[in-house]
Amino acid sequence: MTVLVTGGTGFVGSHVAARLAASGRAVRLLLRDPAKLARVPVLVDLDPASIDVVVGDVTDPERVERALEGTTAVVHAAAQVSLAERDAARVREVNVTGTRLVVGGAARRELETVYVSSVSVFGTSRSSITLDSPVTDARGGYTRSKVAAERVVRDLQRKGAHVAIVYPSGVLGPDPPGLSATHLGLVGWVRTPPKTTSGCSIVDVRDVALAIERALDAGPARWMLGGTFLTYAELHAAIERVTGVHRRPISMPAPVLRLAGRAGDLAKRVVPFDYPLTYEAMVMATLATPYDSEATCRALDLEWRPVDDTLADSIRWLAETGHLNARAAGTLAS
16 A cells, blocks of 8 residues: 655654554655655654655646555645735645645545644634534635635545545644644743633644544544643643643733734734734634544544643653753753
């Protein structure tokens, strides 16, 4: 079995590729820059013979067709993640056009496929979000693109395509190829613990990779990978447990955070910066509710690893790579 993995130098995609290769499946990666492989922690030690590389972009029809030739399954994890409206055109091209080419091409070949969506397509709710929750009427460019791609894939499902959809929440864990948006958020939580409404959901990248592997074998369906929901007080307590560092939470009223998000939207039009300070992000942060993954865990035989382990491994990586100083990382700094 040869599995094409897009986004293989990204956080989720690299862990999926590594897991599939370790389980004896041949892996093909569609990459714009093969040199990036040398900087992907979970792939550098793999047997080079187990990974085939096709150079190209998910938005290039010829390269996508070349990558699909001879494969038996596909995991489409490639996505452009940016909350800045100035990047909206490129985000839409990668996330919508790329999905249409990769998943649509796989559907024509009747290949077993897993499309990596996001819980962001469901927006917010007053109660727990389930697979039956409506798709959001998105405002931000990134979420608009994921919603549009979601509709493309659901339409293929309705037409009989062999495609499953997975919805990861906030993915953390060790060995990202770079500082992901969620890891950047964790840096903020460690340095300045927020005291505000709601909380966040965390899922370990290793659990996501396992779920995707099992979803690939389970056939067409939709799977919620919501992980563990923590109030911000619970998150603060967990970070204290794993680091041994006490920090007093800073009061951040939800309306103030949402107003700051609007200011961030305006600032990002002029001065590029990576921190996810946008109105949409602040709405999600202050109105979040749990994602109901019970049916998914039961059907795919999953059990989320303890969130303390995920946080510890994530913070340890942040300290080792210089994104957190020893004082902030506490006992994990060494």
